[in-house]
Amino acid sequence: MxxxxxxxxxxxxxxxFAACKKDKTGExxxxxxxxxxxxxxxxxxxxxxxKTKYLRPMMKTDKGFYYYNPVDKGLQYYDIAAKKTMFLCNxxxxxxxxxxxxxxxxxxxxxxxxxxxxxVILEYVTEETDTQYRFKVLSVALDGxxxxxxxxxxxxxxxxxxxxxxxxxxxVHRNKAFLTMAGSGQAEQEEYYGAAILDLNTKExxxxxxxxxxKNNEEVTKVTAKEDYFYYCRKxxxxxxxxxxxxxxxxxxxxxxxxxxxxxYVVVDADTVAYLKSAGNVVCTYRISTGQNKEQTRMMRxxxxxxxxxxxxxxxxxxxxxxxxxxxxxxxxxxxxxxxEYADTEGIVVKxxxxxxxxxxxxxxxxxxxxxxxxxxxxxxxxxxERSSYTQMLRYMGDDIYxxxxxxxxxxxxxxxxxxxxxxxxxxxxxxxxxxxFEFAYxxxxx
Numbered sequence: 001m002x003x004x005x006x007x008x009x010x011x012x013x014x015x016x017f018a019a020c021k022k023d024k025t026g027e028x029x030x031x032x033x034x035x036x037x038x039x040x041x042x043x044x045x046x047x048x049x050x051k052t053k054y055l056r057p058m059m060k061t062d063k064g065f066y067y068y069n070p071v072d073k074g075l076q077y078y079d080i081a082a083k084k085t086m087f088l089c090n091x092x093x094x095x096x097x098x099x100x101x102x103x104x105x106x107x108x109x110x111x112x113x114x115x116x117x118x119x120v121i122l123e124y125v126t127e128e129t130d131t132q133y134r135f136k137v138l139s140v141a142l143d144g145x146x147x148x149x150x151x152x153x154x155x156x157x158x159x160x161x162x163x164x165x166x167x168x169x170x171x172v173h174r175n176k177a178f179l180t181m182a183g184s185g186q187a188e189q190e191e192y193y194g195a196a197i198l199d200l201n202t203k204e205x206x207x208x209x210x211x212x213x214x215k216n217n218e219e220v221t222k223v224t225a226k227e228d229y230f231y232y233c234r235k236x237x238x239x240x241x242x243x244x245x246x247x248x249x250x251x252x253x254x255x256x257x258x259x260x261x262x263x264x265y266v267v268v269d270a271d272t273v274a275y276l277k278s279a280g281n282v283v284c285t286y287r288i289s290t291g292q293n294k295e296q297t298r299m300m301r302x303x304x305x306x307x308x309x310x311x312x313x314x315x316x317x318x319x320x321x322x323x324x325x326x327x328x329x330x331x332x333x334x335x336x337x338x339x340x341e342y343a344d345t346e347g348i349v350v351k352x353x354x355x356x357x358x359x360x361x362x363x364x365x366x367x368x369x370x371x372x373x374x375x376x377x378x379x380x381x382x383x384x385x386e387r388s389s390y391t392q393m394l395r396y397m398g399d400d401i402y403x404x405x406x407x408x409x410x411x412x413x414x415x416x417x418x419x420x421x422x423x424x425x426x427x428x429x430x431x432x433x434x435x436x437x438f439e440f441a442y443x444x445x446x447x
Contacts, residue, residue: 002017002238020394028097029247031062033079033168038127049189050282051335055383056114058091059114059115059116059121061116063079063080063081064078064079065077065078065079065080066088066114066121066142067114068111068114072087072096072447073105073111073420074087074088074089074096074102074104074105075087075088075089075103075104075105075114075121075123075140075144076088076104087102087104087105087144087178088103088121088140088144089103089104089105089144090103090145091103091142091144098210099128101146102230103140103141103144103147104144106241107135107136108127109123109125109126110125110126110128111123111125111128111411112124112125112126112135112165112168113168113169113170114170115170115171115172116142116266117172117200118175118422119142120139120140120141120142121135121138121139121140121141122138122141122150122170122172122177123137123138123139123140123147124136124137124168124170124179125137125138126165130158130173130401131157131158132155132156132158132162133154133156133165133208133215134152134154134155134157135152135154135156135157135179135181135194135365136149136151136153137149137150137151137170137177137179138150138328139197148437150198150200150203151198151203153179153205154179154181154194154196154212154213155212156183156192156213157166158227160185160190160192161186162185163182163183163184163185163186163192164184164185164186165181165182165183166182166183166184167180167181167182168180168181168182169223171223171224171225171230172200172246172364173225173230174225174228175199175200175201176197176198176200176247176249176340176374177197177198177200178195178196178197178223178228178230178245179194179195179196179197179198179212179375180194180195180220180223181193181194181195182192182194182219188269190215191213191215191219191220192213192214192217192389193213193214193215193217193218193220193252194207194209194212194213194214194217195207195208195209195217195232196208196212197230197245197247197250199439206250207399208220208245208252218234218235218236219234219235220232220233220234221233221234222263222264222265223265223339224266224267226267226269226270227270228246228247228248229244229245229246229247229343230244230245230247230429231243231244231265231273231331232245233263233265235397239256240257240261240262241254241255241257241261242254242255242261242265242273242275242286242331243353244288252348255273255286255288255291257273257275257284257286257293257385258277258293258295259277260277261275261276261277261278261284262276262278262295264276264324264325264326265326266326266327266328266333267328267334267363268285268328269361270288271287271288271289272285272286272287272288272361273285273286274296274326274328274333275289276323276335276362277295281298281299281321281322282295282296282297282298282299283296283297283299283323283326283333283335283359284296285362285363292351293299295365297359297363297364297365299321299323299335299337299357299365300321301321301355301368308373320343321337321355321357322337322338323335323357324336324337324338329401329428331361332358332359332360332361332366332432333358333359333361333363334354334356334357334358334359335357335359336354336355336356336357337353337354337355337356337357338354339351339352339353339354340352340354352369352372353372354368354372355368355370355371355372356368356369356371358432366432367432367434369431369434371403371436371438377405399428399429400425400426400427400428401426401428401429402424402425403424403426403438420424424438424439424440425438425439426438426439
């Protein structure tokens with residue numbers, strides 16, 4: 001279960017880290033962050049990204065990026081103009097070493113998740129006492145001057161041997177925070193789950209289950225939001241259902257999508273959900289008002305193959321695409337295929353493909369973009385692309401499309417830790433016009 005969850009999150013997410021060397025002694029000054037920093041999104045429609053095993057959510061302003069660095073174990077800020085990375089703490093003489101006064105690296109808390117909302121950074125953390133694990137939400141000032149506890153959302157008694165948290169998530173929408181938690185005990189081999197809604201105004205916590213956090217709960221995954229609703233996925237028996245939670249009145253309803261739905265969906269509008277069947281080449285729709293499911297679009301494209309003369313070129317024939325990710329920017333729907341490599345008889349890679357199908361809200365294809373060609377033009381073709389189903393990831397923030405690739409800096413290296421994440425971005429309108437001008441944005445070293 002855990003492996004499948006991580007893989008799914010990796011497919012859905014795109015995330016950016018600063019590429020500069022860390023400045024462990026640098027501090028964020030009030031002058032650097034108190035200036036106007038208009039976000040590229042409105043608070044009620046925040047796009048948080050997703051945490052994965054390797055990458056953390058990124059928070060963008062016009063001045064720079066806020067993010068959590070799991071290597072240095074602290075909140076950091078990357079100043080775009082100064083091209084400088086610093087810890088998000090302006091305490092004089094602070095060494096940012098995990099001491100209890102450091103805003104960025106306070107060792108009192110185990111960091112789980114973070115997001116930028118209404119001019120503060122919200123942190124989802126765990127505090128461990130002699131008898132309990134306490135899951136809390138903190139607020140951190142953008143200038144690194146203060147950190148405060150907002151609420152305790154879950155508590156878990158230390159009665160399970162070898163208990164460990166393996167997944168957590170926070171999605172903030174219209175002053176509500178949707179929080180999930182998953183953990184397991186080594187001795188009992190049992191899974192524990194929890195899901196809650198935190199009202200950021202009243203600090204009131206509402207749980208989705210009778211037991212806030214326990215082994216009788218089903219896991220909540222794939223949380224998103226639109227207008228007055230949170231959407232999420234949850235199993236009922238062997239079926240995975242899509243749920244819709246009303247932020248205003250607290251009602252919860254579930255929808256049965258077509259068989260083999262595995263949680264890959266986007267909300268098109270208040271009445272329409274687009275989703276993938278596990279076969280991966282059919283985009284379906286569900287109409288909430290009528291309860292009707294429909295297989296809407298089967299992805300097809302020309303493919304490459306060897307010709308009689310031994311050349312390698314696009315065939316006139318069509319083949320079904322294997323789509324592994326859906327995303328939306330509110331106007332278009334993007335269906336992304338995993339990267340494929342084609343080698344000649346000597347094993348030399350002669351062609352790479354990483355297609356993204358762009359659909360309008362009627363699920364009609366308006367563009368087919370080959371992202372492999374874009375990366376090659378940027379000069380990164382001399383690096384070996386890690387062969388995995390989650391090689392490319394797609395996210396949207398404001399007017400930018402962020403596209404992430406997992407690359408090996410040393411092609412011959414067999415060390416799985418020798419992986420870097422290269423992130424490119426381009427203007428959405430250029431992309432839709434069929435002229436994607438992708439530029440290198442950041443590189444995150446995972447070693």
